[in-house]
Amino acid sequence: MLRENKVIELENITWKREEREILNHISWSVAKGEHWAVLGLNGSGKTSLLKIITGYQWPTKGKVSVLGQLFGKTNIPELRKSIGWVGSSLEEKFHTRPSDSVLEVVLSGKNASIGLYDEISQEDVKKAEELLTQFRIDHLADQTYFSLSQGEKRKMMIARALMPSPKLLILDEPCNGLDLYSKEELLSTIEKMSYLPEGPTLLYVTHHIEELVPSITHALLIANGRTVAAGPKKDVLTEDVLSQTFHLPISLNWEDDRPWIRVKSRN
Template sequence: MTTMIQMHNVSWVRGARAILHDITWEVNEGEHWAILGLNGSGKTSLLNIITGYQYPTRGEVEVLGYRFGRASLPEMRRHIGFVSSALDQFHDTLQTETVEDVVVSGKFATIGLYDAITGEDRDKAEALMESFRLQAVKGKRYATLSQGEKRKTLIARALMADPALLILDEPTVGLDLWAREQMLSLIAPIAARPCHVLYVTHYIEEIVEPITHVLLLRDGRVAAAGRKEDVLTDERLSEAFQLNIRVHWEDGRPWVSVRR
């Protein structure tokens, strides 16, 4: 079995403060993971390490066969798709682009188009737009889209380069209930590709059926990691979220209530 992500005793220290403590975690081929935890639990720092933008203070990391300290991290990043609110920093450039140009730019991992585009590139972007139900906004400026349409456009953009790993960092933030469910319905076709999903969220009910495993963080440590049915228990979630939580399952999807 191919290992997609492997971390062994990974810690990260910022100044005098330890943010991550002895993280040992493995993602194998065919697995799709959700990453859960309270604010400050270490989710963002973990993503920064996975994408090679932050180097661990201690420990060993290998992502997609690239071992940190021995391999080219910029080369590794070419195989990772990333959708996050961090892309908002490119807001001014994105606003002026058409939807299809935003999608095509994913081939080059750029915001804006600066390279020659082939007919094959356009055809691939069209197919992705169709897959993500974006045909109705073809030719429109990104600035005119709804929040849900913008999020789908960015996911299509991330898939343009056929990444082996797709990181969705809280992709439903700011969406209403209908748009959220539309977004979550896209995870199944993404998971059906030769692409492994890391889905970062605060909301347990967003762990839809195609997501197979959960990494639960608390205070920069692994509270639990494994198949979602084993991790998403009343006891483990209550401890991690410091609330009296009860979990029930419907159609392979967990829902929680808080007991007073």
Template sequence: MREHPVINLQDVTVQRDGKALIKDINWQVNPGEHWGVLGLNGSGKTTLLKVVAGMMWPRAGSGPVDILGNRYGKTYMPDVKKKIGWVSQAVDQQYQAHSQTSGLDIVLSGRHASVGLYEPITEEDIKRAQALLERFRIAHLEDAPLSQYSQGERKKALLARAWMAEPELLILDEPCSGLDVYSREELLDTLEESTRESGGPTLLYVTHHLEEVIPSITSALLMKEGRIAASGKKEEVLTEEKLSSAFKLPLRIQWESGRPWARVQKAGKHSY
């Protein structure tokens, strides 16, 4: 069992062109936790997760970034990145030029985090990829080209691809973007089942849709204007007061089947 925190950020600030994208971030994620990262567009969610994934670097003078027991700047980053899975719209777009790639090959490419197959593949790899296609309910698309997939099926294929490398940390950046309600709920059900399996990765789920916080997510980080507005157990963070402040609307929150749902309390201009 891992003894060190999965993530430990201390006084982290990221600047671009003299502007702070995130500021004074202190955040710890422990083994056994799954986090929802929420906030308005532009609140700093994606920047924060890019720091975690080693895609962006803090400002000089910021505190340490420790991920999976490795201190960034003092470790060999390619080895760390192999332990981190990432699913985002950017990854999806990379496959637009590979529309004839089969479902099996998409999942297999996750073994080495490549778009396309360039490394040797073993029989064991193929069996694992087929099992993941089954888990994510797209086994019938094993030989089908990506061009024939629905949006929901594409998302499932990319999730299976991310699981292929057996990551210790899995970052999902707006995975339900562009999905209709049926496809979204099907994807979330599949994700819930996979997250509950023992030995799986720590999940960081980035969204601005509150209802996507599935029951297996234990904790929540609420971002506002580049800072952490609240963090901790999801029931303590996802309150009407804190969410109304972060989303700049008077929200009513109702929990149903372990998921929070929001509705606007009233119309009009508000100051939070």
């Protein structure tokens, strides 16, 4: 039975590729008002999980419901219009359009197109300009995509993802490749966005624990395609759970409601 307050419901999800089990009996529930981190090493199954949630990959077993829609009984392409996804693979698609301006890239998010092909209204332009202001890159509106720094590109792509007012926003390792200053700038922007009253539910995917800003309320930890722990972040982000997830002895400290870790000496 679908529950209206649930953004994501996965029931006993298993996915195999060439007889190899990539995801193993994962059950997970995300409610409205929650913002989740998805944590795990590279190859742990994070990307496969995202592809299942967005309908680009079908589980071998189990049930999937996203935004109240049960997969197998809903129009997946239509559902994707309510889901924003920001990741390096999307950025790469704009490499073929070097002359597109920042404003044009953000506007293209309305119809999830790479480039502008549909009619754009003045209301659309106004919303795009407001998003650029929100992300403090309005002064870059007329500059081309390739003229931006990596941090500016990430802000632009998140603004683009917000154009159609998605109900679910997936940030797939958004700080990857950023220097310390750019990373903290982007995290500050994400933190402010998380508190918007009409903002989307966030899934923040990373293997860097220190990126979990205070507005991230919950965490799902995956190792070898299995759930290690899932729940409120202060309950599940413990030294034991993190050590199990990252296969190393971990020491954990909380500072300003953000978790910071180091590897314990093995001597």
